[in-house]
Amino acid sequence: MTQPIKWLQDEIADRMLQKLDIVKLDVKDVLIVPDFPGKHLNTFAKRYPRARLTxxxxxSVSGFAMWRAKAISHWRSLFGSRTxxxxxxxxxxxxDVPDNSVDLVFSDLLLQDLADPKQFLQECWRVLREGGLIAFSYLGPDTGKELRPLAIPELKLRNLSSPWDMHDMGDALLSERFSDPVMDMEYLTLDYENSSLLLADISALNLRDSTPIKxxxxxxxxxxxxxxVVYGHAWVIGKHLAKAKDSVAYIDLNQIGRKTR
Known part of the structure; x- marks a missing residue:
């Protein structure tokens, strides 16, 4: 997501946080990916005042700009955050995060640019603690549908790297052992006063090559x-229970205890 479209990232982050208003979660460590100096940092500081932000x-965001934004949001970010x-x-x-080290992964408008979102889910599973939550948003396959019928050779449209709809993502969450996935979707319509603004946004959204148009x-x-815009969240529950592979369940020896009287 490039700089001209950061306003959209900010808006979607706000909507994601509204959806999390009803979620009860004891948060000590948060991983924000990707992060930017947006309004969401103030919300995190108020909702999770003692949380460390990674x-x-x-x-497009310098380390200093990120540090400064966190510091302005909350003084603890001077000491407890990492970028x-x-x-x-x-x-x-x-x-670059240890196993079982975060309680919340917050991902805003990233997955559509990943060739393999399942690998992303696997990494989230790795770093989340038992009882942790993944919350995410991404652009679904109907994004930019008005552009597809156009016969403009120079437009050179791109498909999203990940064309998953909300059902594909829900299935992927379950296959990666996440629990109770909740998926949601909405259509947003952006209106433009001129074509130059439209071209700037579809370039920022990685929907076209940068070839000039006549x-x-x-x-x-x-x-x-x-x-x-697709939204979702899911829990990490039973992380250390039996793992299944090729229809065979494997149990860690540490999970086997002796019953005492």
Whole structure:
């Protein structure tokens, strides 16, 4: 997600937090991926005043800007937060976070840009503690549907890296052993006064290559853009119970106890 569309990331983060209003969770450590200096930091500071925040910031956000935003949100962030690069995760496929170390993973508009969201879910499972929660949002496959019928050679539309709809994601959560997944979806319509603004946003959303479009073809561009926004959350329950592989259950020896009288 590039800088011109950060306002959308901020809006969706706010909607995600509203959906979490009814969720009761004892939060000591939060992983925010990707993170940015948005309004959500104030909400985290008020809702979880003693929580430590770990950020994976994208390349457009400097470490100092992230530190400053957290410090302004809450003084404890001066001492209890940590920021690393989202690029490191995208390269390695692994969070720079220990196993079983966070209570909440909060991911805003990232999954649509990942070729393998299942690998992301596996990493979230690894770092979440027993009883932890993953909460996420991403752009679904109907995003930008107005652009597909257009016959403009220079437009060069891209498909989302992950075309999963909410049902695909729900199935993936269950297959990765998450419990009680809750999925939701809404359509947002963005209206535009001119085509230049539309092109800037679809580029920021990674829906097109940056090839210039002829002025004569700008008139056929739509004046609106549909976003399919998918929301979800799921719990980590029974993390240390038996693991199933190839229809065989494996139990850690530490889980076997002797009954005493």
């Amino acid at each position: 950020s994976l910031a994208d390349e 690393s690069s989202l690029a490191n995760y995208l390269t390695s496929g692994r969070f 002025a004569s073809e700008m008139n056929v561009l739509p004046q609106k853009l549909t976003l399919e």
